[in-house]
Amino acid sequence: MTITISTDVAEFVRAECGENVYLCYQCEKCSSGCPTAPAMRYRPAQMMRLAQFGLENVLVHDASIWRCLGCDTCTAHCPHDLSVRRLVEVMRHHVMQDVYLPNGIDALDGDDDLRKGCGRWG
Template sequence: MKEMWEGGLRLGEGDFSFLEEVRRRSGEHLDLCYQCMKCTAGCPTAPYMDIKPHQLIRMIQMGRRGEVLGSGAIWFCVYCQTCGTRCPNEIHIGVLMDALREMAVGEGVEVKERRIHLLHEAFIQSVRRGGRVHEVTMLMDYVLRSRDLMKDSLGSGVKLFLKGKFPLFPSFVKEREEIRRIFERCTKKQ
């Protein structure tokens, strides 16, 4: 926690509408958190996060909007729900992380973990096109967006392709109009 206080965090300086806004968007009662740190202790991706889950909640309480929405931590959450299952105050941090990501993108905050964001975008666009995800075109789309050549995965990806596990041709939903309408309505409401 030390580094958090070095920034000179004082009451009265933060954006206090932030806590209420996050509460409303996520439906989670963050004011109940008493910093037991059970969330961070069990979080499998906490070692890779710039701000740990329990710190993130404290920072939301203190109204540190820019640092929270601009953090890499919100993108490293893989929604494994270990924290939410164990939280003594029943705060579902996975749901909170989803809300924070949606807020960050909605507010045009510079996304710290661009690749993770772009992979999710490429996935959603693949579903928008055909109603079902198609791995080959989705990953090509991701590589073009991110310029990430996926060196860690290339070798195994080729092996899976050769085993016939990544079909070349996509499978589409018949009623594509229904999918188009759902996407249109859900993106308009944002």
């Protein structure tokens, strides 16, 4: 997998969902309250860090963004009211529109579990 670094993703997330990922200081309270964090390669706090660093390719090609239940427990725990759910929604929309649909199954080369359509424990 090729990893590209772009600072655009943080601005993109802010514009699309109003989430300022730069407020995140990695306290991990979101991860500790997330019911599906154990099934994620990148925990909620790590997803925020990847967005801060503009490493959208890592998020795009990994199943972690598809394991979020949308419960918003992360927001309830976060000292800055940051929501990984909102970040995940924006990333899902982005990858469906710009990556998966144009490139088909080849876009899933970074995650065999996602390609097979099964869970990490499947």
